[in-house]
Amino acid sequence: MSRESVFWATSPAGASTVEHVGPVILGGDVTRGRVVAPIRLVLAASLVLAGCATPDPGPPVPEPAVTTVEFENRLAEHLSRFATEVLEPDAQVAAPVRSRAAGCPGGPDWGVVPRAEATVTAGEQTEKFLEDLQTWMGRNGFEDAFEDDDRRWAADDTRTVTGSGGDGTVVRVHLARNSPRFTITLAGPCTWPPDRPGGPPETGVLAPLPPPSAPSSLGDSSYLDPAVCRSPNLYVLNDDAPVYTGPGPHPMAVVTYTGRKNYDEEEFVHDELLLSRSLAAPHTSESFPAKSAHLVVCVHIGITGDTGRDVTCRYTSEPAGSGSGVPVTFDLYDSVYRVAVREARTGAKVAEFTLPGTRGGADTCPFQLQGRDSRLTLAVDDSELERRLRPVFDGRR
Numbered sequence: 001m002s003r004e005s006v007f008w009a010t011s012p013a014g015a016s017t018v019e020h021v022g023p024v025i026l027g028g029d030v031t032r033g034r035v036v037a038p039i040r041l042v043l044a045a046s047l048v049l050a051g052c053a054t055p056d057p058g059p060p061v062p063e064p065a066v067t068t069v070e071f072e073n074r075l076a077e078h079l080s081r082f083a084t085e086v087l088e089p090d091a092q093v094a095a096p097v098r099s100r101a102a103g104c105p106g107g108p109d110w111g112v113v114p115r116a117e118a119t120v121t122a123g124e125q126t127e128k129f130l131e132d133l134q135t136w137m138g139r140n141g142f143e144d145a146f147e148d149d150d151r152r153w154a155a156d157d158t159r160t161v162t163g164s165g166g167d168g169t170v171v172r173v174h175l176a177r178n179s180p181r182f183t184i185t186l187a188g189p190c191t192w193p194p195d196r197p198g199g200p201p202e203t204g205v206l207a208p209l210p211p212p213s214a215p216s217s218l219g220d221s222s223y224l225d226p227a228v229c230r231s232p233n234l235y236v237l238n239d240d241a242p243v244y245t246g247p248g249p250h251p252m253a254v255v256t257y258t259g260r261k262n263y264d265e266e267e268f269v270h271d272e273l274l275l276s277r278s279l280a281a282p283h284t285s286e287s288f289p290a291k292s293a294h295l296v297v298c299v300h301i302g303i304t305g306d307t308g309r310d311v312t313c314r315y316t317s318e319p320a321g322s323g324s325g326v327p328v329t330f331d332l333y334d335s336v337y338r339v340a341v342r343e344a345r346t347g348a349k350v351a352e353f354t355l356p357g358t359r360g361g362a363d364t365c366p367f368q369l370q371g372r373d374s375r376l377t378l379a380v381d382d383s384e385l386e387r388r389l390r391p392v393f394d395g396r397r
Contacts, residue, residue, distance in 0.1 A: 061108050064192040066205045068112045071168075071188040072098060074206055075116040078169055078186055085212050086136045086233055091122035091129045104190030111190040121181040130161065130175050130182050132231050137163045139213040142171060153177060167206060214239070215347060222288045226257035229298030229340070232347035237296045241344035244294055248394040251281035253289035253344070254297040268375035269330060270301050271364045276386050279393050295350065297389065298340045301357075303333040303377055311376055313365035328369065330376035332360050337380045341392050351392045355380050 076096065083093040096118040104111035122129045142163030153159055157177040164170050168189035175182035192199035218225050219238030227235040237253065244250060256273050274280075281293035309332045335357030341350050357378030364379040 061106075062190075063108060064104070064111050064190045065200055066189070066191055067199060067202050068100065068114050068191040068193050070203050070206055071191045072114045072116070073203075074167060074209075075114060075169065075186045075188060077209060078165070078171070079116060079118055079184065081140075081209070081212060082133060082136075082184065086133050087120055087122075087129055090125065091120050094119040094121070100193075107190035110193065110196060112193045114188040114191060115186065117183060117185045119181050119183050123180050126175065126180055126182055127159075128230065130159065130173055132234055133173060133184075134161045135231075135234055136213075137161075137171065141166050141210070167209075219291055221290055224253055224255045224290055224296075226255055228296055228347065229255050229257060229300070229342070232298075232342055232349075236347045237290055237293060237342075237344040239345055242294055243345060244343045244348075244350055244395075246395055250294040250393050250395060251292060252279050252295045252297050252341075252389065252393060253281050253293035254299060256299045256301060258301050268303060268333065268373050268377060269366050269369075270335070270377045271359075271379040272367045273299055273380065273385075274382075275389075276382075279386060279389055293344050295392065296342050296344050298342060300338045300340075301377060302336050302338065303375065304336055305334045307332045307334055307360065307378070309360065311360065311362065311364065313362065315369060329374070331374050333375050333377050335377035335380075337385075339385075339388070341389070351389075353388055355384060355388070 075098075079093070079096050087093055096116045099115045099117075101113040101115065102111075103109045104113060120126070120129060142165050144163055159175045159177075161173040162171060170187045172185045172187075173182060174185070194202075215232075215234055215236045217236050217239040218228060219240055224237075225235065228237045252275055254273055254275050256270070258268060258270070275297070281289040283289055310329050311332050312327050312329045314327050337355045337357065339355065340352045342348060343350055358381050359379040364376065366376070
């Protein structure tokens with residue numbers, strides 16, 4: 001027999017035992033011995049308890065709070081506002097295409113995500129209208145509706161604007177470079193499909209959309225911003241101006257611009273366009289045209305071809321470092337002047353006509369140089385412009 005001290009622990013009757021050899025502590029003394037412990041029942045009980053435990057189900061999947069039909073109507077309402085408040089009449093909005101995606105991320109697999117997509121065509125003004133829509137979305141509760149400040153194009157020559165509305169609508173506007181059109185895609189949240197019983201009321205769950213924001217007024221500025229002409233749905237000259245109605249006088253402020261996009265520099269050089277004193281809104285220390293005009297005369301100048309002639313202009317003062325009295329030679333271009341007369345208060349168009357550029361001598365030299373573009377447009381006949389504006393000024397149109 002071994003010299004080891006032996007300690008026996010007797011199990012209850014009928015219980016199986018396991019023999020263990022190792023140190024045993026008895027009254028503070030450590031001996032070597034065999035311990036037989038009734039552990040099989042303990043292990044078996046633990047296994048039974050583990051097998052019967054209920055797994056944690058996690059939080060319940062939220063059910064949709066609005067029906068698919070009601071949110072499809074909301075998407076149509078958003079698209080209608082985009083068209084009427086921002087895009088039309090100068091851009092054409094195609095009829096939207098609707099679709100439904102089954103299954104909701106983070107929601108029930110039987111839920112439905114409604115979608116609507118429309119194509120906007122605006123020719124060379126397409127990028128401008130994308131930016132107009134971006135501005136309007138930011139004013140009307142769509143969060144994250146702005147890109148980087150430099151309006152960067154992606155590596156694949158596309159621009160994308162996204163925004164999320166407070167009602168759960170997500171908007172994505174996508175444009176490819178040099179394309180005459182862009183797409184607007186709207187998606188709703190998870191909704192209750194019409195073929196599933198027990199859902200929310202078919203309509204009346206969504207709160208009405210708030211009224212759209214009014215155009216921004218530039219009446220407190222002394223600067224005649226071309227935005228009032230490029231984007232008349234978003235900007236007006238002065239929302240405190242009198243309503244254009246009845247006999248005149250209806251004093252005018254003139255705004256000239258060349259580029260079709262919101263942030264274009266002047267594309268070429270042109271003579272300064274001035275209204276006669278009998279038509280122009282006063283410009284004094286107490287009042288300036290943006291504040292006193294009833295009407296804004298928007299003049300978009302475009303070039304149509306090279307005349308093959310040159311014009312040399314002399315300037316007594318030029319940018320620093322270039323000297324003074326230096327002759328500057330311009331290539332003379334045929335031009336067209338597209339005139340739209342708008343109400344200063346609302347931006348509503350009250351008259352529209354087109355005039356060709358006809359003057360091309362030394363009297364068309366720009367008053368001052370602001371760039372080094374070598375193209376100069378033929379100037380408009382001032383007397384013909386006044387003749388066309390006079391009936392509008394007098395209220396006779």
